[in-house]
Amino acid sequence: MQPLSIRDKILHSRLFLGTGKFGSARLMEDAVLASGTELVTVALKRVDLETQTDNLLAHLQHPHINLLPNTSGVRTANEAVFAAQLAREALETNWLKLEIHPDPRYLLPDPVETLKATEELAKLGFVVLPYIHADPVLCKRLEDAGTAAVMPLGAPIGTNKGLKTYDFLQIIIEQSKVPVIIDAGIGAPSDAAKAMEMGADAVLVNTAIAVAGNPVQMAAAFKLAVDAGRMAYEARLATAANHATASSPLTAFLHEEL
Amino acid sequence: MKNFKEVFDQYSWEEVTAAIATKTSLDVQQALAAPRRSLEDFMALISPAAAPYLEQMAQLSHAATRKRFGNTVQLFAPMYLSNECNNICTYCGFSFDNKIKRRTLNAAEILQEINEIKKHGFQHILLVTGEANQVVHVDYFLKAIALIRPHFANISIEVQPLDEDEYRQLQEAGIYSVLVYQETYHKDRYKEYHTKGKKSNFYYRLETPDRIGRAGMHKIGLGVLLGLEDWRADSFFCALHLDYLQKKYWQTRYAISFPRIRPAAGVESGKYTIRDRELVQLICAYRLFNEDVEISISTRETETFRNHVLKLGTTTISAGSKTNPGGYAVDPQSLEQFEVSDERSAAEMAAVIRASGYEPVWKDWDKNFKVPC
Numbered sequence: 225m226q227p228l229s230i231r232d233k234i235l236h237s238r239l240f241l242g243t244g245k246f247g248s249a250r251l252m253e254d255a256v257l258a259s260g261t262e263l264v265t266v267a268l269k270r271v272d273l274e275t276q277t278d279n280l281l282a283h284l285q286h287p288h289i290n291l292l293p294n295t296s297g298v299r300t301a302n303e304a305v306f307a308a309q310l311a312r313e314a315l316e317t318n319w320l321k322l323e324i325h326p327d328p329r330y331l332l333p334d335p336v337e338t339l340k341a342t343e344e345l346a347k348l349g350f351v352v353l354p355y356i357h358a359d360p361v362l363c364k365r366l367e368d369a370g371t372a373a374v375m376p377l378g379a380p381i382g383t384n385k386g387l388k389t390y391d392f393l394q395i396i397i398e399q400s401k402v403p404v405i406i407d408a409g410i411g412a413p414s415d416a417a418k419a420m421e422m423g424a425d426a427v428l429v430n431t432a433i434a435v436a437g438n439p440v441q442m443a444a445a446f447k448l449a450v451d452a453g454r455m456a457y458e459a460r461l462a463t464a465a466n467h468a469t470a471s472s473p474l475t476a477f478l479h480e481e482l
Numbered sequence: 483m484k485n486f487k488e489v490f491d492q493y494s495w496e497e498v499t500a501a502i503a504t505k506t507s508l509d510v511q512q513a514l515a516a517p518r519r520s521l522e523d524f525m526a527l528i529s530p531a532a533a534p535y536l537e538q539m540a541q542l543s544h545a546a547t548r549k550r551f552g553n554t555v556q557l558f559a560p561m562y563l564s565n566e567c568n569n570i571c572t573y574c575g576f577s578f579d580n581k582i583k584r585r586t587l588n589a590a591e592i593l594q595e596i597n598e599i600k601k602h603g604f605q606h607i608l609l610v611t612g613e614a615n616q617v618v619h620v621d622y623f624l625k626a627i628a629l630i631r632p633h634f635a636n637i638s639i640e641v642q643p644l645d646e647d648e649y650r651q652l653q654e655a656g657i658y659s660v661l662v663y664q665e666t667y668h669k670d671r672y673k674e675y676h677t678k679g680k681k682s683n684f685y686y687r688l689e690t691p692d693r694i695g696r697a698g699m700h701k702i703g704l705g706v707l708l709g710l711e712d713w714r715a716d717s718f719f720c721a722l723h724l725d726y727l728q729k730k731y732w733q734t735r736y737a738i739s740f741p742r743i744r745p746a747a748g749v750e751s752g753k754y755t756i757r758d759r760e761l762v763q764l765i766c767a768y769r770l771f772n773e774d775v776e777i778s779i780s781t782r783e784t785e786t787f788r789n790h791v792l793k794l795g796t797t798t799i800s801a802g803s804k805t806n807p808g809g810y811a812v813d814p815q816s817l818e819q820f821e822v823s824d825e826r827s828a829a830e831m832a833a834v835i836r837a838s839g840y841e842p843v844w845k846d847w848d849k850n851f852k853v854p855c
Binding site: 244245246247248249267268269270271272273297298299303306307310326327328329382383384431434435 | 548549550551552553554605635728732733734735774836839840841843844845846847848850851
């Protein structure tokens, strides 16, 4: 399988993990390891930046794991830029998962503020991965603003509803010059496989693993699904058809001229 | 859009009570089966007809809470800054006519309390006072917040209702959320319980969440004081309030608390008691009505009750609480607002949370998140 490259990083796993909602930090760590992921997102608000002994971070100290701090909780571009700078200083990374969802009910991303923040953060040297609606036009605008990737949603965050935005994701994947990471809504390994088969560069999963009966086993299942989906994409899927191909009564007369 | 008074005045207490009382099993079954639940469904779920469905409600509430909030429980500690109060609330230990020793913490005392609370690992704190505007006013809060903010990730307040610009000042000073309970939505009963002081103005209190919302606060906490009136009708009005606020102030988070009247000095227990079984029904009904509202359970409740409701919809829990100003370090013997039922320490509570398969979350905000002005 081809590795995924985003800016200066080469990632061998196309599965990214969220670290919230787990029953314990230890369980989160075990799931992260079982998933084979190399990129995990951490809510800045959950990390204790002042002590050196943050429980969440202590369980993510593995050489192959890259941290992707996120700005969950901010409501505006200004707040996001400020939080990003805190994250860069505290976690020593210029990678940032930009999340601006002022609506606390469905945590839907604010496209206006997200575009504004991306422009500013890109200028400040951040590698920005914004969480957005499956909006193809917004993706192109973010590319122009200097985004490192786009992270459109499959369904509202935490709903496990799968790829409800399928048609729009297809357009995004078709048009995008930057990696497309499908984030939010992926509820089952089959959803992840589907996303990878359609050509997504990676998927990000949290709730479906954290809240599963056995999060570690579910993480391993997602690893297999993402690998299978990617391999299938690279192998080029045979075209699906509704009917078996029969003779061609409508064009048979042309054969004479062959 | 209208303010809440206009919405509220369209309903009559008697009609709401009757509507709840006449809900049937069929209404409850339809509510349970609905993918999204309306206020009508909420009425069915808090009605006597829903009692036989309690286990099913609990299962659904448990699953919905895990899906939305994960296997986590947020911990916080209350910090009482003052027990001075000009109101006469016939159910409250701090009531003006209650002859107790009054105390408002000064800066040095606040720091002493902070120090003790921090030792237990808390990052989220709730500041509580009575209503004594001549001593405990916005300037006092701002000074207290300046002392407290460097030490905690997240600060909430539960104080007297304030004006919109006062809330805005508090928000800018670093307050994340404001809790204000209507106590009861029964207008006449409200007047009987709140005989004197600024609090006797029912509608000023009723419109307080609107003022908090307009001020741009991150979170608003609502609730009724269970035991003042019929809990079902009161809770319907609280859910109506929540529903109205959530549509109007869509960038704000919401939390519901379930204070049940506990024994306190000079207070008689009332006739509108809510039983454990009914409180569980109410908690689950809120969760089924609103999958993203935070549900907070205080140390008013007993160990056993808290151990179990942890899994039934709860997202937030206090522990090791002292409900008297200076209760942690300055003056542990002073008079409490209410008697704490669950006296377990923060560490003990965290262990119980872990043993239930949940992660105790100490920090879920950052004091630096707001852009400095």
